[in-house]
Amino acid sequence: MRLVILGGGESGVGTAILGKKKGFDVFLSDAGKIKSNYKEVLAINKISFEEGQHTEDLILNADMVMKSPGIPDKSPIVKKLLDAGVEVISEIEFAFEYTQAETVGITGSNGKTTTTMLTHYLLRQGGQNVGLAGNIGKSFAWQVAENKAEGYVLELSSFQLDGIKKYRPHIAVITNISPDHLDRYEYNFDLYIAAKFRITANQTADDYLIYDADDETINAWLEKNKEKVKAQLIPFSLSGATKKGIYVKDNTIISKIKKHEFTMPINELSLEGKHNVKNAMAATAVAQLKKIRKQTIRESLSNFQGVEHRLEKVLKIQNVQYINDSKATNINSTFYALDSMNTPTVWIVGGVDKGNDYHELMPMVREKVKGIIALGVDNAKIIEAFANVVDVLVETTSMDEAVKIANKIAEKGDTVLLSPACASFDLFENYEDRGRQFKEAVQNL
Structure with a gap:
């Protein structure tokens, strides 16, 4: 089986390593320059690659292509692959096939990095051996190849979700949806919304979808597509009590998940701002589903240090x-x-x-x-x-x-x-x- 990888960044090189380990004939192609540290990794692993061009003869003969999220579907080489009927997938889709580990998938227009890092921090503080991947850290495929984690928290962009067919997170989180990257979605907001909701497409009744119940775009889509969502819904909201899920009352976060009540005053959160209250609620919901102790959640929310380049x-x-x-x-x-x-x-x-x-x-x-x-x-x-x-x-x-x-x-x-x-x-x-x-x-x- 010939696996061709487009893009020699973190996700491309990670996929190359996992592909090689799984017995694929791997070739990596990058239209730009590949960083020297990645070239070294490819050389050490005896993976053939090219940079500064896409040689069609070496690409169009692929059985499967992993496209890095930065490459748009309308790029000429991708169009040719799709016209030739070659399967083009994302790194997340490729790596998911090779792990039994449960994943938490987090997407949204804003707040996803903070929510992902906070969720990972809560689970680690609770003693769970989870990897951090997707848009941050070492690539998911690379970590699956090393096979050291028992679970993963993945930050997923709409571009990564565009390339999934079977990927199924046990817990999915949608932090919010607002117009972004519309240049990649024909300036059509509905196409972008649909890309975000791909995160729940393969979920079953045993899985969970955590979402912002204050977000009109999310609510409208869920209302219209009720029959498409099989996962158990867990809403979070800054206003009023939701019958289940997490809400704020009297400046206190109140969570009622699986009949376990968790409360925490907002002024004890280490992160400031209304949006961070929401990020904390989403991460708390995941931690409770993953059976992290209340005391650990409380301590972690009050000492988490935040994300570089975000306020x-x-x-x-x-x-x-x-x-x-x-x-x-x-x-x-x-x-x-x-x-x-x-x-x-x-x-x-x-x-x-x-x-x-x-x-x-x-x-x-x-x-x-x-x-x-x-x-x-x-x-x-x-x-x-x-x-x-x-x-x-x-x-x-x-x-x-x-x-x-x-x-x-x-x-x-x-x-x-x-x-x-x-x-x-x-x-x-x-x-x-x-x-x-x-x-x-x-x-x-």
Whole structure:
């Protein structure tokens, strides 16, 4: 069986290792450059590969193709494979075939990284041997090849879910759904929603779907597609009591899952902000289903340290707080960030726009933002949206300059917030690179 892998990043190399171990004839192809550490791994494992091109003769003869999530379905090589009837799947689908371990699959437009890391932390603190994979950490396929974990917590993007046929998480979580990545879904929100709900497509009555009951998009889809969902539903909500699941009452999280009541005052959570209350509720639901002790859940929720590049407090300089929220690559994430600001804010925004409607942020900007620094190659939409709303709007194409300007605008008691609402590829390698450059620039002030 010939397994061809498109993309030589974390998921591609992980799949190559697992494929080789399972006896496939493996070939990896990347249209760009492969990082030197990955090339070393491929060489050590005697896996043939190419970079800088896709040689059709070596790809179209595949029995199966694993496509990395970053490669769109409309790329020419993928179209040719699909036209030739070759099966094209995701790393998650490929690796799932080779493990008996239970998985918790977590998706959503926002909050999925925090929820995934918090869930993993709760289960580890409870003594469970679980791996962390998907969009974060070492690839799922790589970990399945090493076969050291008894379960996995997977952060799953819509792109990863697009390539699944049989993958079935025992526990699925949908944190929320808002327009994102619409450039990959023909600018059709319904296609993106359907991609997210693929997470529950193969679930049975023995499985669980945990979801945000306050999210109108999720509720509307569930209402319309009742017969498609076989899993047991566990809602979480900030408002009022749900008959089952988790809700907030009197500033306390109350969870009634499997007849076990768990309570925790919101002010004891280590993570701040309404959105993090929801992330904590989702993670708590998983932990309770996995039979983690209440005391362990409580302790873990109160000492979890959060995620780098997500509302990360960097430094306070002359009583100005600098916050790195580089992971906010869409409008909804930035809405949460601005919502959690309690002081006048200098906002650094911009990058590669994925079809953003900035007007959704207007109430927040009017209330919280004193100055905007547009950091991107093309800032036209940002200027058009906010030029008449704030007193100061400055354009720049360098992080160093953006932070220096922010430092000039900010006064004692203010906050400087990097929350771009955009992808990073115009000026940076990725959102991590953008966040690190911000932190370095702040430290150099």
